[in-house]
Amino acid sequence: MEPNSKKSKMSNNKFKQHNKKYFQAKKQQELLQVGQRGFFATCNINEKACVRECYNLLNHYADALYGPEKAPEEKTPDPVIGKDDKEIDDDDDDLEAAAAKCKETLKHRKMRFQNVSTKTNNCIFIRTLLDDPVALGKHIVNDIASTGVSMSRFVLRLVPIETVCRANMPDIVNAAGALFDKHFLKEPTSFGIIFNHRFNQQIKRDQIITQLAELVNSKNVGNKVDLQHAKKSIIVEVLRGWCLLSVIDNYLECKKFNLAELANPNGKKEASSDDPDAKLQTVPDDPVSKSDSQDEESS
Template sequence: MSEPVNKKSKTYHNNKWKHHQTKKHSLENGLKGFLCTSNFSEKGCVREAYNLLNTYADQLYPQELNAEIDKKTPAKDITDELNEEIQNVNTEAKSINRRFQATDTGAKNCVFIKTTLNDPTELATTIANEIFETKEQKTKDLLRLVPIQFVCKATIASVTANIVPLLEKYFKAEKKTFGIVFNRRFNNSVDKDGLIAEIAKMVVAINAEHKVDLKNPNIVILLEVIKSWCLISILPDYYKLKKYNLLELSIKKDDNIPQTE
């Protein structure tokens, strides 16, 4: 007679397998991409972000799109197609080379979409500028689409070490006015004033002619702290582009619509 099935063990292994299959990508050191926020549907936010990013990326980087097309051979029989599908079953392997990939931040209605693009700022700024000029509303659930140039641990030592290449890129030339914007979610351990003071000293050390302007700076140094991570960007026209709030960018001057985040 066969041995009785251990239901508890079977349930445990099924749950363990299911958990493995649905495991979300998480923030990690060195990522770059886009911080996406929503007040409504997180799923809708991600869907709209994917559509927007892919559409504009295909326009900005047609060489990448052509390279993908060239990889596809015109003559494939059903066996080749089935074999290709089998090779693509492992979604973890596929996501490694995916141009955009949603990543869990641990904060509600706040998603990070990592990218393999060299410069997420160019893509997000292109989208924001077009919406600003045309006043065409392109999203409903996606509010902000903020380019992020580097992710690191949310400590003064880590941030000041990793921000050096970005500061040198943006502040080595002519004098500029700058502001430092610090936002935090689920983190009370970072010394906000201490971090801002350290970064301001680093900017002035690069060029003593740079001046702080909190109202209308040429460049904003953005620090978005989420739990134990700090998302860093240096962004010209941050306030002109409404902090990359796509809905606010689409509002016409004569529209009497209350502003969102």
């Protein structure tokens, strides 16, 4: 009979062997980077389901607008007849090296849409390779508004972002300057600034609104502030050390890209004809927009 000490040692080793796979390090996720563009989404608790819905939404509408995403073509060398065994072995090695290279390329190739970490709860950022995410975002909200079908349960807002920069005033002003050249140089228009911040108290609301408004006016003196019916809305989303910037036409009319409100503009859910006792329910608000770490202001 084996001693108890030996049994306990064996059982401990067995426990460690069986549980190694449960304690493996998580795959490192790509982080936000300067110059990225994509889509900023807010959700209600279930972030994994929100990411899955974002992929489904974006790929569905992108395939309709731009066609299916094409995978990189794999090139294989043509077989050559009349070689000796040594040359054939060399060709086999070349094929294996080419196959390994293709696998590595596929592993690191960038997809049309890719989730990147914001390190902020209920805040999702989907990086895109599209040149103009705003065009796709407008197409999505227009289709949802016309059909009344949001195709999402967990995604609350889905806002296209044109550029990402560091969350400090010099970088924000530089990034905004290049962005405003595209939107505010030509014809005078009305504008408003939508500012939200999460887990960042360094960027002050009054400071950023004042500087960005002055920057817009410097592009064209005819640009005017309109808090209620702005034709162009400047989106400023500060997440920890990052700032997401975008300029969107008719943002307020599009319910601030809230998919649930776009699908149900009256804010009520119609009672089923089969259930006479069904009560009307209001569309839930975005919990992120009411968090203690965020302000939302216009100027």
